[in-house]
Amino acid sequence: GAGVSQSPSNKVTEKGKDVELRCDPISGHTALYWYRQSLGQGLEFLIYFQGNSAPDKSGLPSDRFSAERTGGSVSTLTIQRTQQEDSAVYLCASSLGGAMNTEAFFGQGTRLTVV
Amino acid sequence: AQKITQTQPGMFVQEKEAVTLDCTYDTSDPSYGLFWYKQPSSGEMIFLIYQGSYDQQNATEGRYSLNFQKARKSANLVISASQLGDSAMYFCAMREGIWRDDKIIFGKGTRLHILP
Numbered sequence: 085g086a087g088v089s090q091s092p093s094n095k096v097t098e099k100g101k102d103v104e105l106r107c108d109p110i111s112g113h114t115a116l117y118w119y120r121q122s123l124g125q126g127l128e129f130l131i132y133f134q135g136n137s138a139p140d141k142s143g144l145p146s147d148r149f150s151a152e153r154t155g156g157s158v159s160t161l162t163i164q165r166t167q168q169e170d171s172a173v174y175l176c177a178s179s180l181g182g183a184m185n186t187e188a189f190f191g192q193g194t195r196l197t198v199v
Numbered sequence: 200a201q202k203i204t205q206t207q208p209g210m211f212v213q214e215k216e217a218v219t220l221d222c223t224y225d226t227s228d229p230s231y232g233l234f235w236y237k238q239p240s241s242g243e244m245i246f247l248i249y250q251g252s253y254d255q256q257n258a259t260e261g262r263y264s265l266n267f268q269k270a271r272k273s274a275n276l277v278i279s280a281s282q283l284g285d286s287a288m289y290f291c292a293m294r295e296g297i298w299r300d301d302k303i304i305f306g307k308g309t310r311l312h313i314l315p
Contacts (some may be wrong), residue, residue: 126307127308129303173242177244177303184232184251185251187234188246188303190243
């Protein structure tokens with residue numbers, strides 16, 4: 085696709101339910117990143133993928149959070165048993181891997197609201 | 200420890216003035232890249248400028264320039280002749296040692312307000 089696509093753009097869920105957030109990166113981008121942004125705050129690193137592998141999962145807030153990437157393309161971030169503090173905008177980005185100077189291109193984000 | 204520090208949570212600047220947004224970083228890797236992004240109220244993330252650790256000259260991109268002081272681990276963004284449309288959140292980011300870790304981490308951002 086022309087850019088990074090995230091779906092859904094908005095998600096309202098009840099506390100305790102599971103949610104899946106999807107990211108479709110730019111074709112050919114081997115690196116994929118997930119960030120969380122609370123209202124008016126900075127970008128909190130969650131996880132990144134190089135191909136289908138996740139070398140660094142250190143940013144995942146708890147074991148309720150997991151992510152996978154298949155075929156070196158689409159990634160899914162899953163939050164189980166959602167809590168109100170999970171409410172935030174979840175941003176996905178992708179970049180060409182193996183080059184220092186390639187910027188990350190961001191999707192529009194998924195706004196998650198847990199009620 | 201915080202790797203990217205942006206010490207200015209908010210700034211107010213008069214239109215047409217130049218503005219400097221501060222960013223300091225912490226890394227022991229000799230190879231790294233520094234990025235600045237702009238996030239308007241619409242929420243999109245817009246890449247502005249890049250500086251590599253081995254680049255001899257400061258990066259420039261239109262009205263944006265990066266004041267890179269390697270010894271001080273400082274990478275301040277300078278916006279010349281500010282415009283009302285520059286009002287946004289600005290984030291400094293770093294990618295370390297590409298062959299070890301491709302992770303990009305961000306600072307907490309600076310909210311810039313341009314006053315007419």
